[in-house]
Amino acid sequence: MKLAVFCDCEIGVIVCNVHNGKLFEYSSADMEQALNRYASYNGPSERRKREDLSGLSAAKGFSDIPQSEPNVERSSCSLASR
DSSP states (O other), X not given: OHHHXXXXXXXXXXXXXXXXXXXXXXXXXXXXXXXXXXXXOOSOOOOOOHHHHHHHHHHTTOOOSOSSOOOOOGGGSOOOOO
């Protein structure tokens, strides 16, 4: 929440547990509205993957970050309607 206030933005985080399929979410505002804005956004954006950040983490001494993501089917985690 402090990051949202500090940066004057909305923050939304969705975490999917690959082992049991549980979903956790946090948002500083309405998550559904944020997801709708994300889905309809057509402007420029910056996207980064794990590979983009692994060089940065190694340079700072964080060598324990996995270099690949687990193979998880998209359907193993889904947003439940509330």
